[in-house]
Each structure stands twice: as C-alpha cells, then as structure tokens.
Amino acid sequence: MDNFEKKMQQELKEETPLSVEARIAFDNAYTVIATKNKQKKFGFYQPVFMKYALAVIVLLLLFTVTPIGSATINYFFTDIFTNHTLEEQGFVTKQSSATVNKDITIQLAEVYADDNELGLHFIIDFPKDSPLKQKTIKNYALNFALQKNGKVLLDKGTNLSQQSLNGTLTDTQYYDQKKQQLHINYRYQAKNMIHDLRNAKVVVTKIIGYYAKNDAPGYHELKEGEDFTTLTGSWELPITASKIADFKTLHYVLPDINETVQATVSPTTLTITLPKNSVILTESDYKNIYVTPLNQQVATKYPVENIRKVTQAGDEYTQLSFAYHDYDQATQFILSVGEKEYVFYKV
Structure with missing residues (x-):
C-alpha cells in the first residue's frame, strides 16, 4: 500500500459515517447513507425533579443516535433496501x-x-x-x-x-x-x-x-x-x-473525459474504477467524495465507503465503493469529488 492509499484510508477512518438509520432519523429530507455500525454510549445524572425531562431527552437520543434507537427505525433488511425493483422482485x-x-x-x-x-x-x-x-x-x-x-x-x-x-x-x-x-x-x-x-x-x-x-x-x-x-x-x-432472485449488474459511463472510467451498480454497491493518476482523484480533494442519484426531488448523498488500489490485466486502478441502494432508479448519477462534479450515464 503506497502513501497515497494510506492517506486516503486514514482520512476515511477519521470521518467514520453514522449508521444508515441514524442519518435517516436526523434528516429525512437530505439523507446521507452510510454502513458502518458505530456504537455510542451516553450517561446522564440529573436531580430527581428533572426525571421527566430527562426521559424525553433519552427517548429522543435513542431514536436518533444510539444503536438501539437506529434499530428501532429499521433493523429488517426490507426496511433498508426500499428500491422499487428490489422490493417487487424480492432482493x-x-x-x-x-x-x-x-x-x-x-x-x-x-x-x-x-x-x-x-x-x-x-x-x-x-x-x-x-x-x-x-x-x-x-x-x-x-x-x-x-x-x-x-x-x-x-x-x-x-x-x-x-x-x-x-x-x-x-x-x-x-x-x-x-x-x-x-x-x-x-x-x-x-x-x-x-x-x-x-x-x-x-x-x-x-x-x-x-x-x-x-x-x-x-x-x-x-x-x-x-x-x-x-x-x-x-x-x-x-x-x-x-x-432468491438474480439481479444483473448495471453499467454507467462518463463521457467527455479523456480517460477510461468504469462504473457498475449492483443492488448493494456502486463501484467506480479510475485509472492510475486519474484527473478525477487527487490527493488534495479525496476527502469529500460522494455520489448522488439524479432521480429524486430530495437529494440523497451516498458517501464513499472504501477506496483501494486494484490491478486489472496488469494495470493499476483506484476503486471507489459506495453503499448505494437506488439500484436501477436513476439513469444518471453525480460523482462529487471535493468541489468537482462528474455526471455518469446508464448504458
């Protein structure tokens, strides 16, 4: 693993996203979906006369932050994969x-x-x-x-x-x-x-x-x-x-750029494969990377979950993975890298 990849992974670790469910509870109008399970503990010690107010605060925290609260919102997979095709065909x-x-x-x-x-x-x-x-x-x-x-x-x-x-x-x-x-x-x-x-x-x-x-x-x-x-x-x-139904992998292209960029979508994951030294990804802007499907009035942001180097046919590539649950709902999606944006189109 070279210094570039180590630095990318360190940045990702420093900004571990909240769970899917917690982000939905925080802002259902502008949801950020992530997949890492983050345990949080809270302790409160208040006078007796505050117990009723405390109960309200604790309940709010349970339903917005803690693993128990997030699971109360959706701990069944069917509550997470709500894409119409996936629901209808039984992913x-x-x-x-x-x-x-x-x-x-x-x-x-x-x-x-x-x-x-x-x-x-x-x-x-x-x-x-x-x-x-x-x-x-x-x-x-x-x-x-x-x-x-x-x-x-x-x-x-x-x-x-x-x-x-x-x-x-x-x-x-x-x-x-x-x-x-x-x-x-x-x-x-x-x-x-x-x-x-x-x-x-x-x-x-x-x-x-x-x-x-x-x-x-x-x-x-x-x-x-x-x-x-x-x-x-x-x-x-x-x-x-x-x-169990079989769901095909979907393919997207990025036109008007002088390099080969591959993008695939499965029911669980969106993967973008960039050539080595791609102009899309530089050390100065990989810290804020996410994709947004262009199929909704409410923007849903999916932050990058994993960045790794891969080798295909002897050539080195950088691969970005996103826990993307829209599957076939969008014919286009935007890749945001720092201040830059790139529009991908379904093949």
Missing part, C-alpha cells in the same frame, strides 16, 4: 429456518446476496434464566459458517474449517424488549462474492455476550467470565434459495 428474501439447541432458538429471518455483498439477519430467543439475558451484557456476537454442499464458503470463528475471512464483516444489533428477541444483522463484503446459495446453510456454533466495560485505551486480553460469556452449541439453518 431481500424472508427465510423460515429455525433451530432449537440448549433451549435457545435461532432463526434465519432474512437473506440477500449479490456480486459484492451477503446479508444475514438472525433472530435469537433466549430462555428466561439464560446468562445471556443479563442486563450487564451490552453487545452480542455469533460464530457461524456458511456451507454449500459440504464446503465452507465463509467462516467466522468456528472450528468447521481453517479459513479466515477474506472480506469485511460488519454487524448491527437490536434487542426487542417487547418480544424478548435479539436481532443481529451481518453484512459480508468481498470480491467475487458467491451469491448462488442453492443447497447452502448457515451453521451457528457459538453465541457471545460482551459485558459493558469502561475500558482504558490500549490493548488488553479479554477474559471469559470477566469480559464476556459464551454458549457453545450447533444451530443449522438451511437457506431457501428458490426465493
């Missing part, structure tokens, strides 16, 4: 697999997949006396693998293979107090994603609950019982692939 598929092991029920509720990303939505029901229902637990994780015809395609911390993750895995989660259910959404992004899920299943091998900690900066080793609690088991969840 997000409702699944019905559920398995009980050690008195815990895990359900695979939703699945989506395209060339860039796989999404899995789990719902977990704990028994009343489960140690995983302690109020001191603030975050959860699952160890699971995706298998197809006996072969492991994706492995997150199980002993089912020796594989490591080759892409980026992010999660959002929400505990539904009314139904006493835990929802965990995982998004896995990787090159050449296998989206043919016929005969595939998800195998969960462990549930982990992390206790709330006021950790000091720096590295420290997590200890079971002190920092987290776990439950090991086996929950096999077959995927009903017949419900």
